[in-house]
Amino acid sequence: MTPNMPDATRPRGPHGLAYARIQVPDIDASTAWYEYHVGLARAGTHGDSVFLRFGRPHHCLELVPAPGRHEAWTAAAGFTVESPAVLHSLHDRVTAAGCQVGPIDASVKGLCSEGFAVTDPNGFVVELMVGFEEFAVAPDVEMPPTDIVHPFLSTDRFDESLEFYTRVLGFLASDHIVGSTSFLRSENRYHHSLALRRDSKFFVAHICFLMANFDEMMRRRARALYKKVDLPADMMNHSASGSIATYLFDPRHGPRIELCDGHVVLDPVQHETHEPRRMTLDPRNIDIWRPAADDWAGF
Secondary structure, eight states: OOTTSOOTTSOOOOOEEEEEEEEESOHHHHHHHHHHHTOOEEEEEETTEEEEESSSBSOSEEEEEOTTOSSOEEEEEEEEOSOHHHHHHHHHHHHHTTOEEEEOOHHHHTTSSEEEEEEOTTSOEEEEEESOOBOSSOOOOSSOOSEEEEEEEEESOHHHHHHIIIIITOOEEEEEETTTEEEEEOTTOBSOSEEEEEOSSOEEEEEEEEOSSHHHHHHHHHHHHHTTOBOSSOSEEOTTTOOEEEEEBOTTTOSEEEEEEOOOBOOHHHHHHOOOEEEOSOGGGTOTTOSSTTOOTTO
16 A cells, blocks of 8 residues: 555444434433434334434434433444445454344344444444435424444443544544553545543543534533533533534433534545644643643543
């Protein structure tokens, strides 16, 4: 490969995040919360579960009733894959790595041409598929997101997780905050379609949605303030991805929801040749508006 040409022989990874599956205590309340605060619309049901969408892809969230829970739990993420050939290659790689492989969940089995599920080192389910169904038109919703960008995973098995997502699934490292966080991109070339943070336990820390522009992000922020929704990390300027974001959080409905304006997309050559930066463990590498290296408030 020359410096100016993509590598056609590199094993391909997933294309991009399609959806997350979240177990919620009160499915009606959570459905209403995502409709009002994120701009999602009902896309149908599977049994007692509810699908929510913002665009033509069938859904971006699957809400599963879990009345025994007091707080929501994100149990799985689904990623699209570019072609059946790439899907089969991924299946061969995860099988060769000795990973736990199984069928895609029944709720989405009929919504794609084919797919499979693999469990990461944390027990988190990753579903990989081709031929994800689309509607003819996007729903008529005010200020919807334009994309679902990434899940952010906190994990006490950071090294094993980084190995799994890069060496096995084929995500590419964009940047590392040394000792803390790795940002991994998929074939849609967003700066990151997955992020991993070193922690004392596993959980999905947030899910990111891209808004059409800064104004619509701020209008959604205003709605959250009006309804007194917790904004645990508000108005952040991310040095790695170039996005400006606010975060909404209600533990009854899911992880933190990042609403962002702007997110770096690498061009095809950069996607193949970019060398990940080693960024200092400094809050200004998470939010460049932080005033000092010891200002960790809000994280």
